[in-house]
Amino acid sequence: MPELPEVETVRLGLNQVTLNQPIRGGDVLLDRTIAYPTPSIDFLTGLNGTTIAQWHRYGKYLLAELSEGWLGVHLRMTGQLLWLDQTEPLHKHTRVRLFFGDDRELRFVDQRTFGQMWWVPGDRDPKTIITGLQKLGPEPFSVDFSDDYLAQQLKNRRRPIKTALLDQALVAGVGNIYADEALFLSGIRPETLCADLNPAQIKRLRSNVVRVLQDSINARGTTFSDFRDVSGVNGNYGNIAWVYARDGEACRTCETPIQRLKLAGRSSHFCPNCQR
Numbered sequence: 001m002p003e004l005p006e007v008e009t010v011r012l013g014l015n016q017v018t019l020n021q022p023i024r025g026g027d028v029l030l031d032r033t034i035a036y037p038t039p040s041i042d043f044l045t046g047l048n049g050t051t052i053a054q055w056h057r058y059g060k061y062l063l064a065e066l067s068e069g070w071l072g073v074h075l076r077m078t079g080q081l082l083w084l085d086q087t088e089p090l091h092k093h094t095r096v097r098l099f100f101g102d103d104r105e106l107r108f109v110d111q112r113t114f115g116q117m118w119w120v121p122g123d124r125d126p127k128t129i130i131t132g133l134q135k136l137g138p139e140p141f142s143v144d145f146s147d148d149y150l151a152q153q154l155k156n157r158r159r160p161i162k163t164a165l166l167d168q169a170l171v172a173g174v175g176n177i178y179a180d181e182a183l184f185l186s187g188i189r190p191e192t193l194c195a196d197l198n199p200a201q202i203k204r205l206r207s208n209v210v211r212v213l214q215d216s217i218n219a220r221g222t223t224f225s226d227f228r229d230v231s232g233v234n235g236n237y238g239n240i241a242w243v244y245a246r247d248g249e250a251c252r253t254c255e256t257p258i259q260r261l262k263l264a265g266r267s268s269h270f271c272p273n274c275q276r
Contacts, residue, residue: 001077004140004173005216005237007060010081013230014055014062017083018106023047026098026105033095033108035116036129046119047071047098059136059172063126072118072130073108079115082107083230136172140210145171147203154194154202161197162190163264165209174209177237180244180269181212189275190268191261215240243269 002010025048028040037043050066057063062081064071073081078093086103096108096117108117120126127133138144153170154161164170165179174182183190185208188201197205219237238245242252247260247269256273 001175002060002075002079002221003175003177004057004060004213005178005219006221007057007062007075007173008217009221010075010230011055011057011062013083014052014064014081014106017104017230018052018064018100019054020051021100022049022051024049024099024101026096028096030095030110030113032113033110033115033117036118036120043117043119046121057173058133059139059168060175061130061133061136063130066122069122069124070118070120070126072116072120072126074116074132076110076112076114076116078111080109081230082109135169137167137169139172140174140213145206145210147199147206150206151199151202154197157194159194160191160263161188161194161205162266162268164194166264166266171209173213176266176268177241177244178209178212178216181242182208184242184269184271184275185211187275190263190270243271245269 026044028034028044031040034040034043037046046069050068053065053067055062055064060074062073084105084107086099086105091109093109093111094107095110095113095115098106100106108115118130120129138149154164157164162179162183165174165182166176180190182205186201186204188197188205216237219240221237243258246258249258250256251258251271251274254271254273256271258269259272260267260269
């Protein structure tokens with residue numbers, strides 16, 4: 001699933017190519033991709049003739065500020081937003097097409113079909129329609145995600161720290177990849193209970209969450225299977241990952257083989273020597 005760095009990479013790309021151009025219609029090839037409004041023709045009618053002033057990101061959600069209303073997108077597990085010529089052959093997993101000038105289009109491709117799109121009228125708060133926005137914790141790069149905040153949220157919680165980091169109500173945008181990476185840099189085993197962390201560990205962890213997210217944004221995200229930026233280019237963070245998806249390979253720090261375990265049904269990668 002695309003996490004914060006991948007979604008941020010898409011946002012930056014969209015802001016380079018889609019702004020201030022009228023949307024001149026579109027095509028919905030899979031109706032259930034449109035979460036609001038229904039029927040999907042109302043989605044296209046609401047977007048038609050509007051222009052995109054700016055793309056924003058909230059956790060793993062993308063939200064385009066339109067000349068009238070909002071366009072929301074959640075990529076979910078396999079969603080891609082691609083900026084293409086309209087003459088480009090349709091991928092079999094194409095779900096939505098939005099047409100722009102100069103025969104260009106924004107194409108939503110989604111193999112697993114869990115991705116969603118919304119058109120929000122200008123007189124509505126996007127959070128009232130895209131209800132997942134209401135459940136998000138602070139952005140990792142914001143002042144709200146402080147050492148004190150994290151310590152208070154983890155205090156007395158009898159759950160593994162890896163599981164806690166995946167909770168979008170704790171911190172928005174962090175998923176499996178970057179939770180593993182931040183825990184490695186912090187020297188913390190993924191199964192360590194939140195309540196057992198000391199203040200120094202929590203401080204390191206908060207700092208390293210921010211660090212790995214920024215490092216991945218700089219590398220244009222991670223591609224292990226489906227992620228592409230708006231030009232269809234792979235992300236590069238996977239080539240420099242510390243532990244994620246490297247089980248059996250040598251730790252980049254101590255050369256101990258990376259191990260993998262399951263927590264709450266999710267794989268966690270760690271170094272048994274560097275993480276205690």
